[in-house]
Amino acid sequence: MAIVTLTIDGEQLSAKDDESLLQVARQHKIDIPTLCHLDGISDVGACRLCLVEVEGWTKLAPACTTRPLEGMVVHTSTDRLKKYRRMIVGLLASEGNHQCAVCTVNNHCELQNLAYDVGLLYVRVPYLYPDKHIDASHESFILDHNRCVLCTRCVRVCHEVEGAHVWDIAGRGIDCEIISDLNQPWGSSESCTSCGKCVLVCPTGALVKKGESVAEMEKHTEFLKYIVTARRKGEWISVDTDEE
Amino acid sequence: MTVEDLQELAEQEQARQAKFSHRLMYCSAAGCVSCGSLNIRDMLKKALQEKNLADKVEVIGTGCMGLCGEGPLVKVLPEGTLYQRVDEAAAKRIVDEHLVQGPIVQDNVVDITHPFFAAQFKIVLENCGRIDAERIEEYIAVNGYEALARVVTEMQPGEVIEEVRKSGIRGRGGAGYPTGLKWGIVRKVPSDTKYVVCNADEGDPGAFMDRSVLEGDPHRILEGMAIAGYAIGAQQGYIYVRAEYPLAIERLRLAIKQAERVGLLGNRILESQFNFRIDLRIGAGAFVCGEETALIRSIEGRRGRPRPRPPYPSERGLWGMPTLLNNVETFANIAPIIRNGSSWFNAIGIPKSTGTKVFALAGKIRNTGLIEVPMGIPLRKIVFDMGGGTPEGTEFKAAQTGGPSGGCIPAEHLDVPVDYESLNAVGSIMGSGGMIVMDSTSQMVDVAKYFMDFCKDESCGKCIPCRVGTVHIHGLLEKIAAGKATTDDLGLLEELCVMVKETSLCGLGQSAPNPVLSTLRFFRHEYEELLKQPETFVPSGNGNDPTTH
Numbered sequence: 006m007a008i009v010t011l012t013i014d015g016e017q018l019s020a021k022d023d024e025s026l027l028q029v030a031r032q033h034k035i036d037i038p039t040l041c042h043l044d045g046i047s048d049v050g051a052c053r054l055c056l057v058e059v060e061g062w063t064k065l066a067p068a069c070t071t072r073p074l075e076g077m078v079v080h081t082s083t084d085r086l087k088k089y090r091r092m093i094v095g096l097l098a099s100e101g102n103h104q105c106a107v108c109t110v111n112n113h114c115e116l117q118n119l120a121y122d123v124g125l126l127y128v129r130v131p132y133l134y135p136d137k138h139i140d141a142s143h144e145s146f147i148l149d150h151n152r153c154v155l156c157t158r159c160v161r162v163c164h165e166v167e168g169a170h171v172w173d174i175a176g177r178g179i180d181c182e183i184i185s186d187l188n189q190p191w192g193s194s195e196s197c198t199s200c201g202k203c204v205l206v207c208p209t210g211a212l213v214k215k216g217e218s219v220a221e222m223e224k225h226t227e228f229l230k231y232i233v234t235a236r237r238k239g240e241w242i243s244v245d246t247d248e249e
Numbered sequence: 250m251t252v253e254d255l256q257e258l259a260e261q262e263q264a265r266q267a268k269f270s271h272r273l274m275y276c277s278a279a280g281c282v283s284c285g286s287l288n289i290r291d292m293l294k295k296a297l298q299e300k301n302l303a304d305k306v307e308v309i310g311t312g313c314m315g316l317c318g319e320g321p322l323v324k325v326l327p328e329g330t331l332y333q334r335v336d337e338a339a340a341k342r343i344v345d346e347h348l349v350q351g352p353i354v355q356d357n358v359v360d361i362t363h364p365f366f367a368a369q370f371k372i373v374l375e376n377c378g379r380i381d382a383e384r385i386e387e388y389i390a391v392n393g394y395e396a397l398a399r400v401v402t403e404m405q406p407g408e409v410i411e412e413v414r415k416s417g418i419r420g421r422g423g424a425g426y427p428t429g430l431k432w433g434i435v436r437k438v439p440s441d442t443k444y445v446v447c448n449a450d451e452g453d454p455g456a457f458m459d460r461s462v463l464e465g466d467p468h469r470i471l472e473g474m475a476i477a478g479y480a481i482g483a484q485q486g487y488i489y490v491r492a493e494y495p496l497a498i499e500r501l502r503l504a505i506k507q508a509e510r511v512g513l514l515g516n517r518i519l520e521s522q523f524n525f526r527i528d529l530r531i532g533a534g535a536f537v538c539g540e541e542t543a544l545i546r547s548i549e550g551r552r553g554r555p556r557p558r559p560p561y562p563s564e565r566g567l568w569g570m571p572t573l574l575n576n577v578e579t580f581a582n583i584a585p586i587i588r589n590g591s592s593w594f595n596a597i598g599i600p601k602s603t604g605t606k607v608f609a610l611a612g613k614i615r616n617t618g619l620i621e622v623p624m625g626i627p628l629r630k631i632v633f634d635m636g637g638g639t640p641e642g643t644e645f646k647a648a649q650t651g652g653p654s655g656g657c658i659p660a661e662h663l664d665v666p667v668d669y670e671s672l673n674a675v676g677s678i679m680g681s682g683g684m685i686v687m688d689s690t691s692q693m694v695d696v697a698k699y700f701m702d703f704c705k706d707e708s709c710g711k712c713i714p715c716r717v718g719t720v721h722i723h724g725l726l727e728k729i730a731a732g733k734a735t736t737d738d739l740g741l742l743e744e745l746c747v748m749v750k751e752t753s754l755c756g757l758g759q760s761a762p763n764p765v766l767s768t769l770r771f772f773r774h775e776y777e778e779l780l781k782q783p784e785t786f787v788p789s790g791n792g793n794d795p796t797t798h
Binding site: 130 | 535552556557705706707708709710711712713714715716717718719720721724741744745748751752753754759
């Protein structure tokens with residue numbers, strides 16, 4: 006581990022070289038929007054919301070999996086990045102069936118908050134209205150594919166923290182879906198411990214507790230920090246622990 | 250086996266071959282097999298028996314001879330006469346007339362002085378059409394494994410890398426990263442365990458360069474990989490080959506077994522201290538598994554999904570170990586480079602793109618098939634001299650290189666030299682070697698739509714821009730093709746393409762919009778014509794796969 010100095014949005018900062026750009030930025034109250042990232046589980050760089058510009062680099066870099074380098078000059082909210090973030094959230098909105106008004110996590114939803122944050126006033130691409138189903142076979146929880154954004158937080162928390170590895174992804178492209186136990190109903194899963202971690206870390210209403218009414222359910226992602234303090238911090242940005 | 254044993258084996262095989270007056274080479278690659286070359290083999294053997302020539306003439310299955318559109322192909326050695334469209338009657342005539350009486354069968358003979366053959370320069374495909382792919386002795390008889398022998402007995406690993414670096418060879422998978430530099434990086438990473446991986450997950454529609462090498466000359470790949478293993482300090486190699494190539498898999502399995510049996514793979518290769526094994530890993534056919542990080546995951550038995558780089562595989566690859574990953578064609582060039590020296594290789598092609606490149610010519614062109622040309626050759630020469638131009642009555646419109654990641658090169662850029670930088674400058678890429686020619690009957694919106702349809706199906710779904718963006722781009726292209734789109738739709742299409750290109754996680758998403766962007770650049774009027782006249786709308790094209798003839 007070494008200390009490097011870099012510039013983020015014009016601010017000169019020092020950082021440890023085994024942290025991620027995202028960690029460094031957040032320590033200095035520079036906000037970069039994220040969706041698939043969650044403190045406590047590994048990063049996969051999938052949602053592309055935390056992309057930043059680095060001077061001299063030809064490609065945009067995901068802040069969650071990029072490490073700070075000496076002399077790096079980073080810009081986190083250029084007009085181009087803001088536009089792309091708006092488009093990405095727009096694509097997410099068009100991909101699923103997100104009906105906020107009848108959702109149990111209405112007003113406590115990260116996708117909703119992201120839409121506010123990036124200034125998504127309307128969706129320019131046509132809604133795809135996919136034909137998705139709901140798995141309510143579990144005694145305590147519901148999986149609603151209509152509201153899933155495929156961030157894979159559930160996959161990672163179940164594998165990395167609970168150690169059960171109930172969740173996986175099946176299919177390709179737009180047909181990707183979260184599945185439990187080789188695509189069996191969640192309620193019949195033999196590996197699920199019903200711990201509920203996946204439900205708490207899910208950013209949307211895709212994984213929810215049963216018995217809650219519209220806008221009643223609040224998600225809690227902070228608990229992870231306390232569970233995983235024993236793990237080395239460096240592992241949080243290890244790309245090899247991503248066991249999708 | 251010692252180096253002397255290797256030489257002896259070569260001499261024995263040469264002596265065995267010298268006993269035959271002729272060798273009849275029938276093409277046993279997938280293209281000719283599918284149009285009946287195995288039946289032709291039986292016919293040839295039967296005809297030879299009838300003429301009592303069975304022990305004077307050998308019938309041999311060989312690799313791709315290039316002119317795939319005119320198969321089945323049969324070549325008569327030592328004369329080198331090539332016959333096309335050989336049916337049962339022609340097979341009998343080749344034996345009765347050519348072998349017994351002397352005159353060649355004019356009806357089926359191919360003019361091998363035609364530029365399609367004459368303008369080629371064969372390094373990678375030098376043994377295709379020349380040896381039996383299923384016998385290691387034949388490969389050894391044409392200097393096979395000589396380079397490996399020299400490397401393990403006379404050269405230091407650093408010298409091998411220096412030789413590869415000086416040859417100037419760049420990655421033939423398409424991106425063109427200098428191979429010697431890559432080898433040097435993997436060598437420098439300290440680790441007891443390293444891997445060599447050969448990417449044989451050729452997935453571009455219409456491309457079959459790697460398949461032809463694997464089917465026609467599998468030992469060349471094994472030799473190239475073993476040399477790489479020696480150079481970087483690896484003892485294990487994997488060939489990741491797609492399940493859609495059953496013949497290539499069969500031949501590779503056989504080749505590995507043969508090489509192990511004679512001590513050219515395994516422990517103490519050629520009595521040296523060098524151990525190297527190669528195993529096959531069969532891909533299930535996902536296009537994205539050709540992306541290096543996804544390929545590595547797939548070998549590990551996990552879902553083939555790309556991950557962000559860095560760390561690059563050269564640092565953390567297979568099972569977290571430093572891994573050298575090269576394409577089939579790259580490995581196929583290694584043995585000739587060592588055997589003939591880097592300055593020989595360097596002199597072929599142009600300074601920044603040395604050596605040759607294999608292309609699979611397809612689409613609206615008279616001579617379809619496989620060609621190997623020196624780098625820097627003008628595109629015009631490939632399309633018109635070698636390919637014979639577009640079919641009668643049509644005009645050349647564009648050449649598509651790089652498959653779903655590449656772009657279309659219009660007629661005004663026909664004189665572009667085929668090298669990495671020049672193709673980039675006209676908005677396309679070298680790619681792995683697919684070249685689809687389009688004529689005046691091709692609709693560019695349909696071409697773009699075809700490739701976007703492919704990309705949206707093959708997206709792994711991990712990152713949002715590629716997963717959802719490609720679906721919307723495809724939807725907009727459909728809308729345009731159907732004559733229902735507005736100027737706003739065209740603007741949105743362009744914005745989405747740039748966004749998907751710049752924000753996607755891996756090469757698949759980053760390059761998926763290229764066919765759209767390049768057709769928009771050169772054939773924008775075709776898009777606009779479909780917007781302007783909604784009332785006199787005529788549906789575009791027939792929506793056919795542009796790779797078909």
